[in-house]
Amino acid sequence: MPEDNKKQLESQLWNIANTLRGKMGADEFRDYILGFIFYKYLSERMNLFADEILKNDGITFDAIDEADEDGQEMLTAIEEESVGRLGYFLKPSELFHKVAEKGAQKTDNFILEDLGVILKHIEGSTMGHDSEEDFEGLFEDLDLGSSKLGKSENAKNDLIAKVLVHLDQIDFRLDDTEADVLGDAYEYLIGQFASGAGKKAGEFYTPQEVSTILAKIVTTAKTSLKNVYDPTCGSGSLLLRVAKEVEEVGRFYGQEMNPTTYNLARMNMILHGVHYQRFDLKNEDTLEHPAPEHADLRFEAIVANPPFSAKWSASAIHENDDRFSPYGRLAPKTKADFAFVQHMVHHLDGGATMACVLPHGVLFRGAAEGHIRRYLIEDCNWLDAVIGLPANIFYGTSIPTCILVLKKQREHPDDILFIDASQGFEKVGKDNHLRPEDIERIVSTYRKRESVDKFSHVAELSEVEKNDYNLNIPRYVDTFEKEEPVDLATVSEKLVALEKEMGETDQVIAGFCQELGIKAPF
Numbered sequence: 366m367p368e369d370n371k372k373q374l375e376s377q378l379w380n381i382a383n384t385l386r387g388k389m390g391a392d393e394f395r396d397y398i399l400g401f402i403f404y405k406y407l408s409e410r411m412n413l414f415a416d417e418i419l420k421n422d423g424i425t426f427d428a429i430d431e432a433d434e435d436g437q438e439m440l441t442a443i444e445e446e447s448v449g450r451l452g453y454f455l456k457p458s459e460l461f462h463k464v465a466e467k468g469a470q471k472t473d474n475f476i477l478e479d480l481g482v483i484l485k486h487i488e489g490s491t492m493g494h495d496s497e498e499d500f501e502g503l504f505e506d507l508d509l510g511s512s513k514l515g516k517s518e519n520a521k522n523d524l525i526a527k528v529l530v531h532l533d534q535i536d537f538r539l540d541d542t543e544a545d546v547l548g549d550a551y552e553y554l555i556g557q558f559a560s561g562a563g564k565k566a567g568e569f570y571t572p573q574e575v576s577t578i579l580a581k582i583v584t585t586a587k588t589s590l591k592n593v594y595d596p597t598c599g600s601g602s603l604l605l606r607v608a609k610e611v612e613e614v615g616r617f618y619g620q621e622m623n624p625t626t627y628n629l630a631r632m633n634m635i636l637h638g639v640h641y642q643r644f645d646l647k648n649e650d651t652l653e654h655p656a657p658e659h660a661d662l663r664f665e666a667i668v669a670n671p672p673f674s675a676k677w678s679a680s681a682i683h684e685n686d687d688r689f690s691p692y693g694r695l696a697p698k699t700k701a702d703f704a705f706v707q708h709m710v711h712h713l714d715g716g717a718t719m720a721c722v723l724p725h726g727v728l729f730r731g732a733a734e735g736h737i738r739r740y741l742i743e744d745c746n747w748l749d750a751v752i753g754l755p756a757n758i759f760y761g762t763s764i765p766t767c768i769l770v771l772k773k774q775r776e777h778p779d780d781i782l783f784i785d786a787s788q789g790f791e792k793v794g795k796d797n798h799l800r801p802e803d804i805e806r807i808v809s810t811y812r813k814r815e816s817v818d819k820f821s822h823v824a825e826l827s828e829v830e831k832n833d834y835n836l837n838i839p840r841y842v843d844t845f846e847k848e849e850p851v852d853l854a855t856v857s858e859k860l861v862a863l864e865k866e867m868g869e870t871d872q873v874i875a876g877f878c879q880e881l882g883i884k885a886p887f
Contacts, residue, residue: 374535375553378402381531382554384524393513395558396506396625398528399551403503403632405532406547407453407487408461409539414451415443427457444490452496452641459483465533468526476529477509477522499631499641506625548605548637555600555633559760570599571670572758574799575722576606581808582750582770583666583718584610594618594664596651596708597671601630605637607668617644618659620651652677652704655688663714669705669721673762677701687711692740694733702727703737710747710771718749719771724764725753728836739834742781742826747771750782750811753838755790757797767838770811781829782814783841784821819844 378398385394415426419439426443430436444454457463464483468476484504491500515521537547552573559570571579584590584607593607598619608614617639621627627648634644647656679698683689688711689704696704702723713719727734728751742748750770757763765787789803810821822841832840871885878885 371549374550377535378550378554379557381528382557384528384531395554396629399554399629399632400504400507401528401532402547402551402554403636404484404487405461406537406539406636408455408459409537410451411447411453411455412460413539414447418443418446427460427463429457431456431458448490448494448496452491452494453487453500454490455483455487459486461529462533465526465529468522469530474526475519475522476526477518480525481509496641499635499644499646502624503628503631506628551633551636552602552605555602555629570760571603571722572760572798573602573606574804575670575754575758576603576668577804578752578768578799578807579603579668579670579720579722580607580610581804582720582768582811583607583668585718585812587611587666589613590615591665592616592618592662593666593668594659594662594709594712595667595669596620596655596705596712597622597669598630598646599626599670601633601646603668603670605633605639607666608637608639615643617646618662618664619644619646620656620659621646621648622650624648651708652701655708659712662712663717664712665714665717667709667713667717667719667721669709671702671705671721671723673702673724673764673766674699674726675701677704679704692737694736696737697733700726700730700734703734706741706769706771707737710741710745710773713771713773715774717772720768722754722766722768725767725837727769728767728838735834738836741771742829742834745773746775746778746826747773748781748836749775749777750784751836751838752784752807752811753787753842755787755797755799757795758790758799777814777823780823780825781836782811782821782823783836783838784810785838785842785844786820787838788844 382394382398385397412426419426422439429439431440440456447454464476464480467479468474484507488500488503491497509521509525511521514524539547555570556573559572580603583593589611590607590613592615593604595601595604596619598604598621601617601619604617604619608617617634619630621630627646630646631644634646635641645658647658649656676699677696679695679701683695688708689695692707696702696707706721706723706727709719709721727738748769749772750768752768752770754766754768756765759766784807786803786807789799789806790797791800792798806820810817814823816822820842822843824841828841829836875885
C-alpha cells in the first residue's frame with residue numbers, strides 16, 4: 366500500500382477515535398474504538414469467507430434469508446466451516462455494515478441492544494471449539510451501558526452509531542493479501558493511545574523503535590522461527606514485530622497479567638492475520654503463576670519489556686522453583702527485574718536468543734541482584750551483550766534503560782559486547798526518539814560484534830571479572846571527550862579589555878548620576 370494511502374487510513378481512524386476523546390480518558394476510549402475496529406474486521410472477514418464458499422451458488426452471504434428453511438440450512442453449513450477455519454461465526458444480519466446501516470437511519474435506529482447481543486454471539490459461536498479460549502471475553506471492555514457514552518440511552522446510541530457509521534465508510538482492504546493495511550493502522554492507533562496514556566502506557570506498549578531493535582537482534586542470521594515468546598506481552602506488538610523480521614514464525618506464545626491488555630493482544634494477533642491456532646496467550650501473573658501449558662516449552666526467540674522494578678512476592682516457595690532454584694538467591698521483593706530474566710532464561714532453547722529491556726540498575730546493583738548477575742556470567746556464561754539506551758524514550762518514565770542479550774550457546778563465549786547508544790537520539794518535544802540510523806548503528810554493531818571508539822567495546826570475560834561482574838557501561842566504553850585546551854594568554858587579554866569597557870561604562874553612569882544630583886552606585 367502506498368505510504369500516502371496508509372497515512373490517510375491512519376488519519377481517518379484517529380479522527381474517528383477522537384469522536385470519543387471528549388467523553389473519557391485515552392485508555393478508556395482506546396478500548397471502544399479498537400473493539401469496534403475488531404468487530405468490523407471479523408465481520409468483513411466472515412463476509413469474504415462466506416462469499417467464497419457461496420461463489421458457485423450464485424448468492425452472496427448477506428443476501429441469505431435467515432428465516433427461510435433453505436437459508437437456515439446454508440447458514441448451518443457455513444457456520445461449521447467458519448468456526449473450523451476462522452474460529453467464529455456471524456449471521457448476515459450481524460455483519461458490521463448491517464448494524465451501521467440501521468444506526469444511520471432517521472427512525473428505528475436504536476442499535477445498542479442489538480450490538481451487545483452480536484458481540485456476545487461472536488464469543489458464543491466459539492464455545493466447545495478449539496478457538497474458545499482465544500475469543501473468550503474479547504469484548505468485555507466494551508461497556509455499551511457506560512454513562513461516559515452519554516446521559517441517556519438515546520445519547521449513548523447516537524454516539525456509538527456515529528462511530529460505526531464513520532468506520533463503515535472505510536475500506537480495510539482485507540481482500541488485498543499482500544498488504545497488512547489494517548494491522549499497520551491498528552499498530553499506529555495503539556502507539557497513539559500509548560503516547561496519550563502517560564504512565565499507564567508502559568503496561569501495554571513498547572515504543573516501536575525499541576521493539577525493532579529487540580526483534581532484529583533475536584532474528585539475527587534467521588529466516589524463520591519455530592516459535593517466539595514474550596512473558597509480559599502487553600498488546601502483543603513486540604511479538605508481531607519479530608514476525609516482520611523473518612519469513613515465518615510457527616507459533617506465538619505470551620502471558621499478560623492485565624485482562625484488558627490481554628484482550629488487546631488477542632485482537633492484535635487476529636487483526637494481523639495470525640490464525641487462532643498459531644498463538645497461545647495466557648492471562649495471569651508470569652512470575653507468581655506461570656502458565657502451566659508453557660511450563661515444558663523452550664523457545665527459539667524470547668523478547669520482553671517487563672515492568673521496570675516491579676514488586677513481587679519473592680516468596681520462599683520460589684526457592685524450589687526450577688526457574689530460580691539454581692541461583693541460590695531470589696530477586697528482591699521491590700525489584701523483580703532479575704526474576705523476569707531468570708524466568709526467560711529458563712524457557713530459552715539451546716540455539717536461541719533472548720533480548721529484554723531493563724532499567725540500568727540491573728547492571729550494577731549489589732546484594733541478591735549482584736549474586737544473580739555473577740551466576741549468569743561466571744557459572745552459566747549466558748550473557749552475550751549489554752546495550753545502553755537513551756533516557757526518556759519510554760512512555761511514562763524518563764529513566765535510562767538497557768537491553769540484555771542472552772544465549773545458552775554463544776558463538777563468542779570468551780567475551781561480552783558492550784554498546785553505549787545513550788547519546789544517539791533525536792529530541793522531539795520533551796521525549797527522545799531513536800532515529801532509523803540510531804537503530805541501524807546498534808543492530809549493525811551487535812551483528813558485527815566490533816569495538817567502535819566511544820560507542821562499543823568487546824570485553825574479555827577476565828575484564829568483567831576484574832570489575833567484580835559490575836556491568837555499568839562506562840566501565841567498558843570510554844565516552845570521555847577531551848575539552849579544548851584553554852589559551853590563558855587570550856583569556857587574560859579578554860579580561861583586560863572587559864575591565865576597560867566596564868570602566869568606561871562606569872564613567873557614563875557616574876555622569877548621569879551627577880546630572881540627576883544622586884550618588885553613583887559604586
